[in-house]
Amino acid sequence: MRRVYLDNNATTRMDPRVLEAMSPHFLQDFGNASSIHEFGQQAREAVETARQAVADLIGCLPKEIVFTSGGTESDNTAIRGIAAGHSGKGRHLITTTIEHPAVLRTMERLEEEGFQVTYLPVDRQGLIRLDDLRAAVREDTILISVMHANNETGAIQDLRAVGRLARKKGILFHSDAVQSAGKIPVDVNDLGVDLLTLSAHKIHGPKGVGALYIRHGVEMKSLLLGGSHERGRRGGTENVPGIVGLGKAAALARKGLADFDLRVRSLRDRLETGLLERIPQARINGSTLRRMPHTTNLSFRGVEGEALLISLDLQGIAVSTGAACSSGSLEPSHVLKAMGFQNRRVESALRLSLSRMTIEEEIATALDVLPSTVQRMRELSPLYRESRNRVQREGQRAHS
């Protein structure tokens, strides 16, 4: 069976060149980057080369990059670090309802600890409104955290506008750019962010490593206490092979940005257009104007997304869904719910996400298999039959 991977927002296949770059650092150049002997200094050099590559990707200074264990740690560090370091100035934070759980759960924990958090709503396109942000800002606001691109819909927030407002009000600004960095141009100065989260495994790097950009001069408390690693901002021996992998992945991603936008966007558009043409009553969820070039989120009326996902999986196609039925209750996507969609539309949502490694044959196979699978699931679906009958009755009434 030919396998098709269209779940690249969950994770990506590692680039063989990344693996090749990492390999010597397991068996041969295995030194601790904090050691002053040659083993250690080789490791240090490798870490600093990677730091430069990550800095180049997002347009910052190498010393503004802190390596972490991934996006979740970066988000936790940014938010908790600023909250702890600036609680004397204020105890109010602003974020959005569609953030990754790494941000949402951290904000909730801060609320339990006495901080106040405003969660900005989004519109049907999945975008925040600047007016809402303006209205949410208070004298005691210490941090605004708005994700760059959403992992479910690919909707891209206007960070420049958020950054301008934050700067004007003297509020620090963090963005989770895990889904955008390395896929579209991300420049921290252009966007006006003070802290930015990124992750290796979303850009064909290894799992378990990421980075946090902290603008020079931003004061914050460390989350992980220990040695003076990462200029005292993150205790713990550096994950040298992982960091080297992130550095290589960042360098490759930077080099491939233009190609990503052209080639991957073209494949995504072919997939999306083809599905909309072949499957009646299919709808795009979220903005199509401000959207990542590799993501589409579609709802297929009358088909339960998880059932469709497993049916596709049994045919070798990996995708993701917007809701899961768990222990007798529905856990709908908080993102699609926040966009104002009813449960049935959320339940029937499928996310298809491509990468630079996606090939035309995968798109062709998906276009071949998905429509017939949806059709088959609809034949099974009493909900779809009931809805079709209702539409027919209404049509007949309109004609009579």
Next chain:
Amino acid sequence: MYSEKARELIRELPNRGSLAGATHTARAENPACGDITHLYLKLNQDVVVDSRFETYGCPAAIAASAAVTQMCRNLRSGECREITAESILDYLGGLPSHKLHAVDLAVDVLRKALRSNEP
């Protein structure tokens, strides 16, 4: 992970669709998760000679409904009543732990269908 049997049922969707000439039918819904199942049975001299299902729901709900249509074939109505959540789970070779509730919907629709033609 789904068992090989559950995967087979989800892949093949045996006995899917409605059944013309059904003598017993029922609809059941899980209001919490929104799954809906229709069961169609055709009984001849108290024996299930045909059975079909339609389900809108998660893969476990589909597998459990399909399992019921297979399990009740050629059984007398009294024997069908002895089909339980446990026996469906056995037939399926188990379900993921967070999906166990799916068999309750299948049992519910079967019981309702068997009652649907009672005088």
